[in-house]
Every structure is written in structure tokens, then in C-alpha cells.
Amino acid sequence: MENNLLLQINNISVVYSDVIQILKAVSMDVRKSQIVSLLGSNGAGKTTTLKAISGLLKPENGKVTEGTIDYGGHNVQNSAPETITRLGIIQVMEGRQAFKYLTVEENLRVGTATRWGKPYKKDLEMVYHYFAPLVARKSSLAGYCSGGELQMLVIGRALMAQPRLLLLDEPSLGLAPLLVKEIFEIIKRINEEQGTTLMLVEQNANMALQIAHFGYVMENGKIVLEGDAKDLRENPDVKEFYLGVAASGTIKSYKDVKAYKRRKRWL
Amino acid sequence: MEFFFQIVITGLSLGFLYALAALGFVMIFKSSSVLNFAHGGLMAIGAFLFLVLSAWARLPIWLAFLLTLIGSFSLGFIIERFFLRPLIGEALIEVIMLTLGLFYMIKGLLLFIFGGDLYSYPDFLPPVLTFHWGGIEVTGVYVATFIIGLIFLGLFGFFFKYSSQGIYMRSVADNQPAAMALGVHVRRVFALSWAIAALVAAMSGIVLGIINGINVHEVSDIGLKVFPVVILGGLDSIGGAVLGGIIIGLLETFTGGYISTGLREVIPYIALIIILLIKPYGLFGLVEIERV
Ligand SMILES: Nc1ncnc2c1ncn2[C@@H]1O[C@H](COP(=O)(O)OP(=O)(O)OP(=O)(O)O)[C@@H](O)[C@H]1O
Ligand SMILES: [Mg+2]
Numbered sequence: 001m002e003n004n005l006l007l008q009i010n011n012i013s014v015v016y017s018d019v020i021q022i023l024k025a026v027s028m029d030v031r032k033s034q035i036v037s038l039l040g041s042n043g044a045g046k047t048t049t050l051k052a053i054s055g056l057l058k059p060e061n062g063k064v065t066e067g068t069i070d071y072g073g074h075n076v077q078n079s080a081p082e083t084i085t086r087l088g089i090i091q092v093m094e095g096r097q098a099f100k101y102l103t104v105e106e107n108l109r110v111g112t113a114t115r116w117g118k119p120y121k122k123d124l125e126m127v128y129h130y131f132a133p134l135v136a137r138k139s140s141l142a143g144y145c146s147g148g149e150l151q152m153l154v155i156g157r158a159l160m161a162q163p164r165l166l167l168l169d170e171p172s173l174g175l176a177p178l179l180v181k182e183i184f185e186i187i188k189r190i191n192e193e194q195g196t197t198l199m200l201v202e203q204n205a206n207m208a209l210q211i212a213h214f215g216y217v218m219e220n221g222k223i224v225l226e227g228d229a230k231d232l233r234e235n236p237d238v239k240e241f242y243l244g245v246a247a248s249g250t251i252k253s254y255k256d257v258k259a260y261k262r263r264k265r266w267l
Numbered sequence: 268m269e270f271f272f273q274i275v276i277t278g279l280s281l282g283f284l285y286a287l288a289a290l291g292f293v294m295i296f297k298s299s300s301v302l303n304f305a306h307g308g309l310m311a312i313g314a315f316l317f318l319v320l321s322a323w324a325r326l327p328i329w330l331a332f333l334l335t336l337i338g339s340f341s342l343g344f345i346i347e348r349f350f351l352r353p354l355i356g357e358a359l360i361e362v363i364m365l366t367l368g369l370f371y372m373i374k375g376l377l378l379f380i381f382g383g384d385l386y387s388y389p390d391f392l393p394p395v396l397t398f399h400w401g402g403i404e405v406t407g408v409y410v411a412t413f414i415i416g417l418i419f420l421g422l423f424g425f426f427f428k429y430s431s432q433g434i435y436m437r438s439v440a441d442n443q444p445a446a447m448a449l450g451v452h453v454r455r456v457f458a459l460s461w462a463i464a465a466l467v468a469a470m471s472g473i474v475l476g477i478i479n480g481i482n483v484h485e486v487s488d489i490g491l492k493v494f495p496v497v498i499l500g501g502l503d504s505i506g507g508a509v510l511g512g513i514i515i516g517l518l519e520t521f522t523g524g525y526i527s528t529g530l531r532e533v534i535p536y537i538a539l540i541i542i543l544l545i546k547p548y549g550l551f552g553l554v555e556i557e558r559v
Contacts, residue, residue, distance in 0.1 A: 085450030097445035114450035
């Protein structure tokens with residue numbers, strides 16, 4: 001393993017309930033201190049990829065049936081989440097899964113589960129420093145927070161674990177554009193200032209490719225495209241399907257047909 | 268008026284006893300959604316363990332108490348590890364059958380060893396506990412129950428509210444996948460909730476023994492009393508368990524004191540049915556937070 005690689009996914013296949021194959025021969029590299037973005041439309045298998053890394057497939061009866069996931073010398077495919085989190089991989093699940101009946105600060109404290117008994121005051125300060133709006137909500141129940149506050153809360157909660165690899169699943173989902181921009185800026189700062197390696201799953205390719213160093217595009221459980229983020233931003237297919245920029249002017253029915261053909265080629 | 272106060276105080280201490288009993292039941296349900304029908308059995312084990320250690324082995328009371336708590340805590344761990352864990356992910360009915368089976372196994376075992384006789388603990392309560400105020404006299408057992416209940420409910424409240432382990436336990440009850448993603452050891456939380464539940468069950472068993480003396484049938488059947496209490500309070504609410512316990516305790520002593528002693532035993536169940544008809548999720552059950 002190249003020594004600036006933090007995570008190497010080698011040809012993994014993932015199967016749910018022993019029969020439903022979702023990922024087919026997926027390979028990805030994640031370099032230390034980089035932001036790697038994983039793009040793809042609904043049902044492509046992005047969340048499944050993150051769960052394969054974090055061990056959260058297990059409770060869903062999913063399994064890595066082929067290939068390996070190498071994380072800093074450990075083979076972590078099919079390990080339990082208790083083990084994987086303690087190696088420094090923390091996943092922020094899609095849908096802002098806060099603990100509704102815990103206060104904001106209690107939510108943050110759950111983030112210390114991997115290092116129970118160690119001091120955490122400094123980490124709390126760090127989280128409040130990045131996510132200033134949380135300070136005012138410290139002692140209110142997370143269930144009553146707004147969507148933006150919740151997104152900050154779940155990212156902040158993951159930071160409390162002092163992760164080396166942070167997996168973010170669609171942090172922009174359902175948030176107002178300004179807020180998305182703010183959150184992506186914070187993600188970028190966390191990467192630069194804390195040196196945290198990030199894997200960012202997004203449908204908002206535009207934002208994701210602006211802060212990412214490298215990107216992968218996934219369709220139907222396969223990686224169909226990969227490259228430096230700046231190259232992907234210029235790639236005509238990515239532009240058309242993920243950045244919402246048509247190659248030229250208005251979209252006519254002919255173009256739609258063509259687009260469909262191009263899409264097919266990726267599968 | 269004096270009679271009234273006496274009834275309030277005995278009702279409150281009885282209420283604390285029920286609250287303690289219900290607390291363990293609610294903890295297990297909250298963390299792992301298991302309805303523990305063996306709860307009365309755990310109470311009985313605690314009560315008889317204390318009897319053996321204090322009256323038969325003649326250990327100092329504090330030591331007997333401590334050993335009983337440690338023993339019950341470990342027993343809770345063992346039960347989770349060997350009986351419940353293999354059933355994780357199985358249908359609810361299987362888990363319920365298992366806890367029912369455990370209950371009858373424990374009861375049968377205790378009947379085999381101790382028979383159906385009534386035992387009582389050595390009289391260890393200092394006489395100063397008996398409480399005189401004007402013409403009111405509240406006997407030491409009720410005062411002791413009151414104090415023990417207050418101390419332990421306070422301790423548990425503190426544990427769940429402020430300690431990291433308590434917060435991890437609540438996080439599992441709240442959103443298990445999210446807790447797992449943060450590295451909370453969910454199976455360990457299940458085991459810990461069984462251990463703590465067995466510990467509080469033992470404690471309430473002892474308290475019950477102090478008030479009424481102990482008898483296998485009586486102690487294990489009072490485990491049934493937790494149902495009106497937790498249904499009143501809401502199955503998933505620890506605060507509700509405490510309030511539910513106090514309400515049932517007061518209801519019993521007031522019915523016994525002013526209406527008839529015969530009705531006293533029945534009234535919790537009558538209340539249970541009425542409440543189920545009006546508020547199926549309990550008076551203090553969690554109100555689902557809709558906004559997200
Ligand atoms: N537990 C499961 N059992 C069976 N199939 C599943 C399970 N979870 C996901 N799938 C299927 O796997 C496929 C990929 O799902 P996944 O959640 O990984 O997609 P995604 O790329 O994250 O999509 P989205 O952008 O909508 O979140 C979908 O077809 C989904 O129905
Ligand atoms: Mg997804």
C-alpha cells in the first residue's frame with residue numbers, strides 16, 4: 001500500500017440478505033488528508049459503499065462478499081462497527097440522525113463513545129468553534145432543532161470522536177443553498193485545519209467537486225468515472241448529468257435521447 | 268388530618284417502592300424493547316439472597332446489602348448474555364416467552380429451596396427511624412423505604428442525566444443505528460441495562476421484604492404491579508415510571524384508608540384499564556417529536 005493512502009477499497013462486492021447484489025467490483029483509493037467525493041444518482045450504491053467501510057452493513061444484513069477494504073494496514077471488511085469506529089472511521093449517516101430526546105450537548109457527548117473516560121472539553125470547544133449556532137441550542141432537545149442545526153450537530157458529533165476518516169452521507173440534502181454553502185465551507189476548513197480525511201457522498205456534485213480533491217462517479221453499483229475534482233468539473237458527462245449544465249443551450253427532445261444513450265454507455 | 272398525613276406518607280414510600288421496581292423494567296424496555304416478564308423473579312432473587320446473607324449467614328447488614336446488589340448485577344449480565352443475546356433480532360413473542368419462562372424457572376427454583384413460608388429479615392432498622400409528629404406515627408419501615416427510594420432514584424436520575432455511560436444508554440434507546448455509527452457498543456448497553464435492572468429489582472425486593480416480610484409467591488407476584496405502574500407512566504419513560512409508582516402507591520393507600528382494604532389490591536388494575544382506554548401510550552409516555 002502506497003504510504004500516503006489511508007483507505008484502499010479493492011474490488012468489493014456487496015450483497016444484502018445473501019441474494020441482492022448491490023456493489024460490483026468497486027475499487028477506490030482515499031489519500032490521507034484529502035477530500036474524496038463519491039457522486040451518483042439515487043440508488044447508485046453510494047450509501048452502501050459508506051456502510052461497507054464503516055461496518056454498518058451488518059445490522060442491515062448486508063455483507064462484503066468479495067474483495068478487501070484496507071484501512072491503514074487493517075482489513076476492515078465485515079468488521080463490527082465497534083471495532084471500525086475505534087480505528088478512527090466515523091460515518092455521518094444520511095438524513096441527520098440526531099438523538100431527538102437528548103439535548104444538543106448530550107448528542108455531542110455520545111460522540112466520545114470510542115474513547116470513553118477521556119477528557120472531551122477541548123473537543124466540545126472545537127465543535128462549538130466550527131458550528132457556532134449550536135452554542136445557543138446547547139441545552140435544548142435535538143428534536144426541536146432546525147435542519148441546518150441538525151446537520152451541524154451530526155457532523156460535530158462525529159468530530160467528537162476525533163476521526164481520522166470521516167464519511168459524510170449527503171450533508172446538503174434538503175438544506176437551503178446558503179446553508180449548504182456554509183456547511184461545505186466548514187467541511188473544507190475541518191479538512192484543512194484538523195487534517196481529517198473525508199469521504200463525501202453527494203448528489204450536489206457542484207458543491208462537492210468544489211471542495212473535493214478527487215472524485216468518483218457511481219452508477220448501478222459500479223464506479224463509472226474517476227479523476228481529479230477539477231478534471232471532473234470539466235468533464236462533459238459530469239457537467240450534463242450532475243452539474244445540471246446542458247452541453248449547449250436548451251434541452252430538446254433529441255438531446256434527451258442522446259443523453260439517455262450516453263448514460264447507457266456508463267453502465 | 269393526622270390520618271390523612273399518615274396515608275400520604277405511607278403512600279409515598281410505597282410509591283417509591285413501585286417506582287424502583289418499575290425503573291428496572293422500563294430500562295430494559297427502553298434500551299432493547301424487551302418486555303421483561305421475569306422482573307418479579309429478579310425482585311424475589313434479590314430479596315432471598317439478602318435473606319440468606321443477612322439472616323442465615325449473619326453477615327453485617329451493609330455487607331449483605333452490598334453483596335446482594337453485586338450478585339444481582341452480575342446475574343443480570345449473565346441472563347442477558349446467555350438467554351437474551353441469542354434472541355437478538357428474533358420475533359417479539361419469542362423474547363416474551365423467554366422472559367416468562369425465566370420467571371417460572373426462577374419462581375420454581377425459589378419455591379424448591381425456600382418453600383412457600385413467610386420469612387422476615389433481622390430487625391436492623393434503628394428505632395430513631397420511627398417518625399413522630401404530633402399524633403402521627405410512621406413506622407421505621409416506611410421511613411426507610413422512603414429514604415432508600417429517594418437516594419436510589421436520585422442516583423439513577425443522576426447516572427442517566429449526567430454520566431457518559433448513562434448518555435450512551437439513552438442514545439441507544441433513542442436511535443440505535445446512529446449510536447452504532449458513533450461506536451457505542453450496543454450489546455454492551457443491553458447487558459448493562461439488564462445488570463442495572465436486576466440490581467434495582469433486587470433493591471425493590473429487599474425493600475418489599477422489609478415492609479411485608481418475604482414469601483416467594485408474594486414477592487414475585489408483586490412484579491405484576493409494575494404493569495399498572497409502567498403503563499400509567501408510559502413504558503419508555505423513566506420519569507414516568509417514578510410518577511406512575513407514586514400515583515399507584517397513593518391510590519392504594521387512599522383506597523385502603525378511606526374506602527376498603529379489600530379494594531386496595533384491585534385498584535391499580537382498575538386504574539390500569541381506565542388509563543389504557545383513555546391514553547393508550549400512558550400518561551407520561553414519550554410524545555413523538557415530529558419536527559425534524
Ligand atoms: N438493506 C437493504 N436491503 C436490500 N437492498 C438494499 C438495502 N439497502 C439498500 N438497498 C438497495 O441498494 C441500492 C443502493 O442503495 P444505496 O442506499 O446505497 O443508494 P444511494 O446511492 O445511497 O442512493 P441515494 O442517493 O438515494 O441515497 C438501492 O437499490 C437500494 O434499494
Ligand atoms: Mg444514500
